[in-house]
Amino acid sequence: MKLDIIIAGVGGQGNLLASVALANYSMKKGLEVLGTETIGSAQRGGSVVSHMRISDKKIHSPLVPNGRADILIGFEPIEAVRNIHFLNPKGKFIINNYPVPTIFCNMGMEEYPSEEEILGALKARCSQGYVIGASEKAKDMGTLMMTNVIMLGALAGIEPFFEKQELERVIAELLPKKVLEQNLMAYEEGYKMVANSEANAVSA
Amino acid sequence: MQKRKFIMGDDAMAMGAIEAGVKVVTGYPGTPATEILEVIAKERPDIYTEWSCNEMVATEVAMGSSLANVRTLAVMKHNGTNVATDMIMHFAFTGVKGAYVLVSADDPGANSSQNEEDTRILLHTYGHLPILDPSSPAEAKEMMKAAFDLSEETSSAYILRPVMRVCHARSVIEEGPSTAPDREPSFENDRSRFVMSAVSEPKAGGKMRPLWRHELLNAKQAEYKEIAEKSPFNWIEKGEGHTGLVGCGIGYTYAKEALESLDLSLPILKLGTLPLPPKKVREFLNQVDRVIVFEEIEPVVEKMLKQICYDEKLQVEVLGREFFLPAEGELNTQIVLEALDKLAVAELPEDLKPFDRPKMPIRIRTQCVGCSHRSLLNAMKEVTRKHKGIVTGDIGCHDAGSFPPIELQSTIYCMGASIPMAAGLAKSGLGRPVVAMIGDSTFFHMGLPGLVSASYNRANITVVIGDNGTTAMTGFQPHAGSGINVMEQDVPKISIEEVVKAVGASVRKVNPYNIAETKKALEEAVTEEGVSVIIATAPCYLRNSKTDNLFFTPRAVEVNPERCNGCKICINDFGCPSLRYKDEKVTIDKATCVMCGMCADVCKRGAIV
């Protein structure tokens, strides 16, 4: 068994918690885990990519090779497309449809692509995936900070390797008590989003 | 501590140093090495740890402790190794007493650095010091432990050169047994070693001492090679065919990964030491017609192999980063696969073929929402624009002020360069005001000598010190002006103001969240003679957002769409990421706005209130 996962987002979106949760979950299953973050142009609002590799055999490099990721988790749409080359055409993606505008887009020097363009770019590589409103949901529930937990809930909904209850327990161990309850509700919401029509399931 | 933990390579190296019985750890923050020292400080308060003012000082403090026969560790990133080079070139000649391990962490691809470089050249090719180059966090931990023992075995410093993908890789690491020696600190004079001076050395029949020490260093190489020959970090893996792969450090993992994904078995030489193990290398070269060397970053081992082939008249083609692989940037599995494809050793499966991804808008980093540097940079932009001033920059969170949209600083070089470069511009006869922008940690690191020099030489410059109380860029390490040290002891703050006064420069203190006050101080400073320093003090917002320690009063501001004419001054000269531009109007993204209110002060039309 092997599962290679890429998490792409913007500094401050909670990539790290997500990758530590997936690693802890896999370790509990007795699997090998190796991962790394490529903190592109540092933390302050730059691109952040986490590589997470899970296997029952020895894993050599911490970087997922091009075309070998089984799952691409996009916390931000253009960051997902930026890392689409990692995704295997037979893999799947799950994308948060909440754009974080770039400085050049704000200045009017570049244009942020439309939802259709983004979906088109993703579909050109891989035919299976989901687009969900994780950040919108997180905002409705009180804070954008819960985007990552909603995405993990959705991941449990689309990838059978991650058992819902067990992943929830692992996440709970990582969160401060104060925000635990709210986050677990968010996790549940994420799970439901891919099960219900709230998600834009893509298949070609 | 758990026995098995999922941790970063840096934590694994810290664990190795602890198990080896390190007693003194020094360093200066720098990605990707920072966490090594932080983890030791956190886990083991009984071990002495310090953030020194800079890497030169760190290597010197560690040398002092080594002379007291305790195990010492100095930790830095590659730029820091450059800073420490003078000391390193000296202890290469003298050797050490208690084990001395120096971690020089490289950042291939410069993911988090202002340049990329291969410090193996500086430390080994130039400094003749032995190096261990780990391929994984687990091996990095073992190498750390081995380095302490080898350092004492050879009486010389040992270098651990991890790259970003080892430091910041996470994997499961196991605790191991202690290898700490049981001994008390002691000191013995040995002036023939520890006094580096141009003096005749009686022990060497009156030869000049530096020459004699150089001979001893050269003679040491044979000892290092013997160690490399027996080292568990070098090995040969059997395979088929006449093309062999040489994997140095992390390069080994990409080579393995590529071969496994192609279901290929080629002979592999895994290398983790410098100098190389000569017999093992020869044994490998004798099995193949051609080798490809995968190493970060420069063709160091590749050139050594070419040299061996030449010396021994071996007909082996040696390919690598000199002419065949990319000469810059980070290796990965794709590069190995493409190399094998190019040599027709293997054909790429469809899913591993390069994929042309669509172009997406570029994303660059900036200051955080609420950061005090942003309003400071805005004030500086306004004043320098008016006076046709030039701003020299330094490294730190404020350096993003040199990128769009603000584009204020005209230069960024190594730490501390802003002040001397400003002095140079001022002394050139250019006749324009020059302003240096530097952070507080950088000020103590290397800014101070530049300031002393500028003041002594009567340079006509303004120096702005962004005093946020911490080393923010690398993750909030305390410094001499923070009032606390890495061991979490309260210590007296060294006052930047008093230091600057003692240097003889004029001082103005401002709150950078007060743009009007800051502009006024800047106006005065750029029009006065001599060195004028402005200390802009406000705590780092990212670090203090959840505390009362803020230097602004939060205010909820709104854009009045009636008044906003879409001039974009707030976006182009200020550039807060919470400001959005749509349909020729600015809006504020409430989900990310932290209510610093600075955009209201920046707007010239009173459209943000």
Ligand SMILES: Cc1ncc(C[n+]2csc(CCOP(=O)(O)OP(=O)(O)O)c2C)c(N)n1
């Ligand atoms: C010689 C050297 N050592 C370390 C670093 C890593 N580094 C980059 S910026 C920085 C310091 C930033 O602190 P400060 O000057 O206080 O500015 P701030 O980020 O807090 O605004 C450090 C340590 C480096 N680039 N060069």
